[in-house]
Amino acid sequence: MSRKNWARRGLTSVTGVTEADRSRAATYLPPWAVGLGLYPVSLLSHWMASDPAALPWVSAGMTLAGGALTGVTWLAASARAQVTRLHSTFTTGLASFWFTAATIADPTEPVLWGSWALAAPAVALSWNIRHLLRNSGNDNGAGGGLFEKVKLAGVQAKQIDVAPGRVTAQLQLPAGEMTVADVQGATGQMASAMRLPASSVRIAPNPDDASQATMTIVPVDLLRHPRPYPGPSAPGGSITEPLVVGTYEDGRPQRIYLPGCKATHRNATHYIVQGASGSGKSHGAKLAWTEILTRRDVNLVVLDPSKGEQTVKFLDTHTPIVLGKNRCADVMTRVTGLITDRATKLGRWGLDEWTEEAFTRHGMPYLVIWVEESPKVLEDAKTLTTIAQEARSAGISLVLSLQKASFRQMNTDIRSQLGGVWCFGVNQLEDATFTLSDELIEAGANPAQWKNRKPGANYLEAPGFDEELFTIPARTFAAANPELVQVLEATAHLRAPLHPDVAKHLGLSITSAHGTAATSQGGNPMELSDTFTPHIDPLDGELSDEEENTPLTGPANHEPDLETVDLDAELPEAEEAEFGRPRPTREEVRKFMADRITQLLNEGQTRITTRDFHDPERYLGRTRGWVSGELARLAAQGQLRDVGEDNRATVYEIPAREADAA
Template sequence: MVERNAQRQVAELLELQLQGGSDAGGVGRYLLHRAKPHLPPWLAWAGTGIVGALGNWRWADSAAAGVGLTLASVAVTGVTWWAGKSTSQQRRLHSAITVAAGSAWLTAACLAGPTAHPVGDLYLMGGPALALSWNIRMVLRQTTDASGDSTDKGLLEKVGLARAQLGAAKVEPNRVTAPLAVEAGEQTNDDVTKSLGRIASALDLPTSAVRYNPDPASSRRGELVIVPEDMLAEVVDWQEPSNLGGSIADPLVIGRYDDGAPLMVWLPGDPEIKRNSTHLLIAGGTGSGKGETALNLLTEILSRRDVIVWFSDPKAFQDFRPLLPGLDWAAEGGTPTEVLVAAVEAVIPARTGWLGAHGYRQWVPEAAEQQTSREHTCRPDGRACGCPGMPFLVTWFEEAANTLRKMGDDAFTGIAQEARSAGVSLIVSLQRPSYDQMSTSTRASLPSVIALGCDARDEGFVLPDEVLAAGAHPGAWGNRRPGYCYVVSPGVPEDRYASPARTRSFPSRAVPVMEVLAQWAQRNGASADPVTAGAASVVAGNAYTGRTPAGAEQPAPLRMVKEDDAMVDNGLLVDPEDVDIDPEAELPGAEQGDDTPIFGQATGRKPSPEEARRLFTQALEEFESEGQMIVGPKDFMDWCDRHHLSRPWVSARLKEAAEEGRLQPTNATGRWRIVPVLTAA
């Protein structure tokens, strides 16, 4: 390619030389400029003849000069052959033959004379022939080869694609795209993908810098993409959301590609351009930057006006604590997450019913506004209904492997298969989405993925085969390139699927900005609509309260305080309850009953069957009031000890409560969801 650029520059220079006026002087200049590039070989021929004549005048009778000239001829020819090793084989051979012939004639002319027979004849016939051969070579070099020969052809030959044809390259900043077609009937696109590593080696680039995008309509055509410079090596810190106050339907900017283009994803669909709504998987090994990638996405979501977020994190929101006030529902792992999953399953049919009643085939930004249009009304008379809008719902399960182990590998299957039409997007984040952690049905229902660095053996779990074949290789990063990722999602051009990208970093100075963003979301973000909130409350009861209102008291963060030295004498250390006791007073005498044993005696009594059932009903009400809507026999362990009841007895009562409608089974064996009292009644 360097040689081709040099040739292009030479051609442009020649074109400038050929410019001239149309008068006689201009024609003369044109002819002179036209002849200039071809003059050097002829000047060398003429100069050789003059030097031969001078040499004969000087060394005609010198034997030593003959030896010297012969050795010089051999040396010059050898140097020419050595110096030409970096050029093409044809140029090297042509140069060596020219120098050898010229130096041999010069030696003969110096010793025998330039006009001696056959020295003079060779000069007059062989010299013009050699000069003309260089003129022909120059003409052929300046002629554009439509088949893409020269350096590119040599490169393809090296990698086993000798008969492949390269088209005109499209050059962009830090990105070159060239159409490629392999030989019909002999090779396919698979042969090109297998050669990507060798192409990268020939260009001295990393493997990820060379990609191939096959043409879906052809098995032998595609585009070869080369990104010569890794622009992702520089760490870029997060500053602020890209579109504060915009719609969740607008692109979410979470980083940049290796050519500097912004990295964007979409969650809702767009019926105008036929883009589907999507669920998203964030997958990456330990140390791959999965947490910061999640922060990039979550800050973008919370900055939009028409979306609410239900968020589950078994790690007690370790990375997301500054954004906690902006979440509509935050649940830690275990039982609270089980309740959240059940609530999501319940709101899906409620939301699809509302959208269908208002004439929406899928969620669009207009659905989040108050329904003032006659086209989107639930009234039978066709007048505007004025119903409150329904914001988009993002359900996020961080460190989802914990939830999947507790609830089963198909815990999200129903949500993933049904939620998109309800204006609900499911985001699942885990390290290794293998079949032993997530069911194949769930994984197949997560069409979008942000694939960060991982073990090379896990690449097939996170990216489609065709993306891996196109050159994607997240296993090459591991945990050595935090934030490096590939993104496969609706709305992202397919030729970008195999392009490396990098999300932004969140330094400690970003925490105050995230706290301000959470406050903005409290004041300006959407609130759950009555349909969604009602369906969630039916399932979760007091466990769902919605986003904390702006201005409400927030839990005070823990701060380190300086403690006083415990050995400093600050007065008597006396319990406040004992301040009135006189330490000098006499103790009272022994009284009846003082010798009664305190320990080892039976405590309480076993209740009657009717009383036990009443206590069990009260226990369910207490769980409900505390917001613990998922229960099982293990949650009654302390209760059983207090009331002298067994675990099998509790299991039997749980089944009876389910038959009565007070409980409903969950996906997990032995776990039951409490149905709020009003609903059960």
């Protein structure tokens, strides 16, 4: 063997790259060469067309040339597969359009430079991916395709569709030899083979055929930067139209529906909004609130028991705001009465659910109750469960926002009634499993990939949507508070005033958190019925220095016929009255729970749940949620062991050493 061949063989053994590998890699270079070379050529073309007198002729000529080239591509590819023909024509048309614009304007302009930097790699990668998939699992590329590389020989890409920003392939699995789960488990290897981020490959099963699946590949992360806020999607429209809060990674708008629609068989929906601190869920809420408040037939009530005005301040006088844990809890206890009142009226009008007719003919707007940091008001699980079960038919959507929807934070009965999930970044994938469906997780949805590093990135899963969108991540618009305030002020005349029944039942005044009266459509302060009295909790908040130092003045004597009593005289001794026993202290409750656990051990029971503490509100003066949290505390201290769930209740086991000691 010659020295040259020995050298070549030695180089191959060291690098692992053969001549066949180099030849195969060379087939992937042309799209990149064309895409990268387009920019310097456009600089030269712009310089040559810089003469103002020649610019009109250059513009017309290049436009005609680009159109002709695109048409020739369509005709020349007629013998190819339809998808190849469309892909070729789309690529040629896009390149011609950009090149013409860059020649006429200036390639260094941010819009033109940015679009080239984004589109050129995406288009080049789409051709590479099609080439790789075309040689996977068939006779044309045996041994060199994508699926052979990831040990999935036998999988075939039957149809490949190319759209802006993504490539979709319909996969045929060898029937009886492989499952969709096998392919889903190799998405990381596929992304590695294509030199793409791990999250860029997703596999979704075909609901009608277990031997088929859809693979979606996103070559370029279009969610890296949020898109600018475009303004309200339907100012003056109905709440039955969707709220547009962001865009999916393929450019489609992200929509949220609240009321039901009989024509499309979509039910009214409650939502749970989940996301770690800093994941952007509060910003998403602001966009949704702004969308709601630009509609003509809806009321919005926002409750925040924890953060004060930090999140809701920008709403100002535009909608009722309830702050403080006590006030929020009080308002939620009043919702059941409102539900009964609205449901009765809808039934009287011949409506089995809220429709636009309820507003246009009877003046009843839809109602959205949005609760931020909802665990602070979820302690009354019984009331919240009733609201979640009955509110939708009365034209009310309940939105509960929290960081982690674990069983300790939210009652499972409540969670089962919340049909929609808006999940932002979470710290661990296990956190998302509390809300997102198992099918969505198996299809590749992973909000833990973002945590709080990509604020606004989210998944949306709700009834009535195209299920294809469930697995596609989205990101909310970028909008500053002044932009949203400007929209709210510009559309103030469009929104419905707070309905008197809502104000009456929930104990809301027509004022903001700052005490300024909100205005109706006519611009005058809203007036309530004479029977309404705003609810104020005197214990929720603090007295000012002036109030604290001002002595209270008793009322005037409005009944002079009554005998005057000396207020300074000593009261006579009264007979002892029989009062109910006071609420036990926390230490007393914990001792009772310890005695109860010992009793169960003596009876031979080594596993316990909250159900073993019967009627805790009566005997312990605590809610079942508090008892659940106390058992979790004991587990964290090692006195109990969490062993899973049984009928939606966490089961705890008493360690052997504790049992022996007892």
